[in-house]
Amino acid sequence: MGHNRISVTGLVCSVVFFLLPLHSAYGDVSYSFPEEMKRGSVIGNIAKDLGLEARILSARKARIDTDGNHERYCDINLNTGDLTIAERIDRDGLCGKKTSCVLNQELVVEDPLELHRISLHVQDINDNSPLFKKDIIKMEIRESAVKGVRFSLDEAHDADIGQNTVQSYTLQRNEHFILNVKTKSGGRKYSELVLDRELDRERHHEIKLLLTAVDGGSPQRSGTVVIHVTVLDANDNAPVFSQAIYKASLPENSPLDTVVVTVSATDADEGLNGEVTYEFDDVSDENSNLFSLDHETGKITVVGPVDYEKESSYEMQISAKDGLGLASYSTLIIEITDVNDNAPVIYLKSLTSPIPENASPGTEVGIINVQDRDSENNRQVRCYIQQNLPFKLVQSIKNYYSLVTTGELDRELVSDYNITITATDEGSPPLSSSKSVQLSVADVNDNPPVFEDSPIKPRD
Numbered sequence: 001m002g003h004n005r006i007s008v009t010g011l012v013c014s015v016v017f018f019l020l021p022l023h024s025a026y027g028d029v030s031y032s033f034p035e036e037m038k039r040g041s042v043i044g045n046i047a048k049d050l051g052l053e054a055r056i057l058s059a060r061k062a063r064i065d066t067d068g069n070h071e072r073y074c075d076i077n078l079n080t081g082d083l084t085i086a087e088r089i090d091r092d093g094l095c096g097k098k099t100s101c102v103l104n105q106e107l108v109v110e111d112p113l114e115l116h117r118i119s120l121h122v123q124d125i126n127d128n129s130p131l132f133k134k135d136i137i138k139m140e141i142r143e144s145a146v147k148g149v150r151f152s153l154d155e156a157h158d159a160d161i162g163q164n165t166v167q168s169y170t171l172q173r174n175e176h177f178i179l180n181v182k183t184k185s186g187g188r189k190y191s192e193l194v195l196d197r198e199l200d201r202e203r204h205h206e207i208k209l210l211l212t213a214v215d216g217g218s219p220q221r222s223g224t225v226v227i228h229v230t231v232l233d234a235n236d237n238a239p240v241f242s243q244a245i246y247k248a249s250l251p252e253n254s255p256l257d258t259v260v261v262t263v264s265a266t267d268a269d270e271g272l273n274g275e276v277t278y279e280f281d282d283v284s285d286e287n288s289n290l291f292s293l294d295h296e297t298g299k300i301t302v303v304g305p306v307d308y309e310k311e312s313s314y315e316m317q318i319s320a321k322d323g324l325g326l327a328s329y330s331t332l333i334i335e336i337t338d339v340n341d342n343a344p345v346i347y348l349k350s351l352t353s354p355i356p357e358n359a360s361p362g363t364e365v366g367i368i369n370v371q372d373r374d375s376e377n378n379r380q381v382r383c384y385i386q387q388n389l390p391f392k393l394v395q396s397i398k399n400y401y402s403l404v405t406t407g408e409l410d411r412e413l414v415s416d417y418n419i420t421i422t423a424t425d426e427g428s429p430p431l432s433s434s435k436s437v438q439l440s441v442a443d444v445n446d447n448p449p450v451f452e453d454s455p456i457k458p459r460d
Contacts, residue, residue: 030119031083035091036127040084043074043120046107047081050116054081060109061350064118065369073103073120083118091122092159096284099161110350113367115397126164126217130156132225133282137211139193139325142232143201150180151193152319152327155282156213156223163216172210177229179211184329188282193227201231238326239265239276246318246332252308252339256301260291260334263298265320272323281317281329291334293318300332308338309373340427342373344381346435349400354442357411365439366403368393370423378427385419391439393421403437411441 029050031043047054052062058078064086066072075086095101103120137154158165169191171179176199180192191211209227214220241263248261267274278298280288290304291314298320314334321327350367359365372379383393383401390407403419417439424432 028117028119030121032121032123034123034125035089036125037085037089039086039088043083043085045081046076046083046116046118050107052081052109054079057081057109060111062107062109065106065108065349066104070103072105074105074118076107089120089122091124092128094122096159096286097161108349110367113396113400113402115400124161124164126160126215126219126221128159128164129221130158130166130213130215130223132156132211132213132223135225137225137227138230139227140230140232141195141199141324143199145195145199147195147198149195151195151325152329153191153193153211153227154225155188155190156225157282157284158213158215158221159284160215160217165215166213167216168214170212170214172212174207174209176204176207177209199231205231207231232324237268237273237322238328239267239320239322241265241318241320241328241330244330246330247335248332249335249337250302250306251337252306253341254302254306256303258302260300260302261332262300263318263320263330263332265298265328265330267322267326269322275323276320279319279321281319283316287314287316290314291316306336308336308375309342312336312338312375338375338378340374340378340425340429340431342378343431343433344370344372344383344423344425346370346383346421346423346433348435348437351403351437351439353438354440355405355409356442356444357409358444359405359409361405361407363405364402365391365405366437368401368403368421370399370401372423372425374425374427378425380426381423382426383421383423385421389417389419391417391419409441411443414441416440 029046033043047057057076062076062078064072064074064076071087073087073089075084077084091101101122103122105118105120107116107118133154139151156166166189168189169179169181171177176195176197178194178196180194181189182192183189207229209229210224211227212222212224214222242265246261246263250260263278265276267276277295278293279295280293290302290306292301292303313336316332318330318332319327347369348366349369352365355365368383370381370383372381381399385391385393390405390409391403392406393401394404396402419437419439420434421437422432422434424430
């Protein structure tokens with residue numbers, strides 16, 4: 001589909017760093033555009049927005065980079081300076097129900113080294129229809145039920161957000177029921193089936209209704225489910241949860257079958273009317289692959305890999321229903337805690353080799369980038385090389401380092417250097433990684449000819 005309007009927030013700030021012969025500039029630029037744009041679509045002209053000359057982008061080795069943790073979603077056209085779509089961007093898959101969906105990329109240019117952060121604000125389009133968990137909602141209602149009694153219905157799920165998600169429900173016209181649409185905390189819509197005319201089992205022992213969920217997108221999308229009501233020959237108490245909100249803390253990488261929390265609800269009725277079963281309500285496919293709910297005990301366990309770097313918290317709604325379908329709801333919030341399970345990763349972004357032996361001290365010969373996917377102290381990294389070499393690492397921008405010379409080089413003494421770069425994080429226990437860099441020294445004509453023997457004297 002075509003997208004014509006893309007908004008851009010231009011250069012916000014610029015900070016200049018000086019270190020030895022390296023001059024590094026910093027700036028931010030942000031773009032707002034709809035999801036699902038075609039590969040190659042132009043987001044904006046980043047060269048113009050950052051005040052860079054497009055004709056020298058290639059010579060300055062301009063490139064789009066990431067933090068090492070994420071996909072590269074955009075490219076730069078080195079001829080025009082245009083920022084273009086590189087990969088399919090599905091906002092719903094990347095950000096779920098988050099109000100804001102921001103993808104962080106970086107523009108790196110060299111000579112001098114500059115780092116510009118790029119914020120891609122991805123806007124939602126209405127590309128998902130409302131869906132119910134089941135094809136049929138089965139209910140049993142006694143014919144003695146009084147007019148006005150309400151029955152909670154399963155909520156429809158829409159992967160879109162805002163106006164593009166579920167906005168209302170409608171019920172097929174019938175002689176016994178009307179629909180009441182309500183709003184939960186957080187703005188989600190759900191519906192209740194309201195008895196408007198008393199039932200008579202002798203006339204109708206089964207009733208089928210069509211419930212439709214509609215979103216607010218343009219064009220509008222909808223989803224349907226059949227309500228199958230069995231009229232029985234009398235349940236007046238809904239289950240009650242022990243807590244309106246359950247909160248749990250779970251370390252990432254927790255083993256399978258780890259118990260997260262156990263929810264509990266009671267029903268004052270007896271027999272079938274008092275038997276309570278539990279279900280996840282409006283849970284995404286991803287969450288259902290991570291957590292399991294025992295329908296009888298309310299025990300929630302881990303059934304998939306929990307990764308803090310992928311998602312730091314989960315919020316799910318749980319329903320408790322009695323034998324005849326009366327229900328109540330509770331919210332479960334699971335906070336994932338980070339463990340130091342990612343070693344730093346070293347990227348060699350640029351290397352000048354061979355380097356002439358007459359290079360002056362302070363000459364930049366390489367650019368190194370170090371990333372750690374963990375958070376807080378676990379992602380704080382120290383980077384260093386072995387001692388007794390005429391080189392050192394100088395930190396420049398964020399997680400970038402410059403490899404520079406510290407003294408004079410002499411190819412006649414040492415023609416090649418094997419430099420080991422080590423990065424260690426501050427986690428407990430700390431994790432490290434290393435990378436070897438081969439650097440050659442090029443010869444220059446810095447030695448005059450020397451006779452091996454003593455000068456020849458003429459005869460008298």
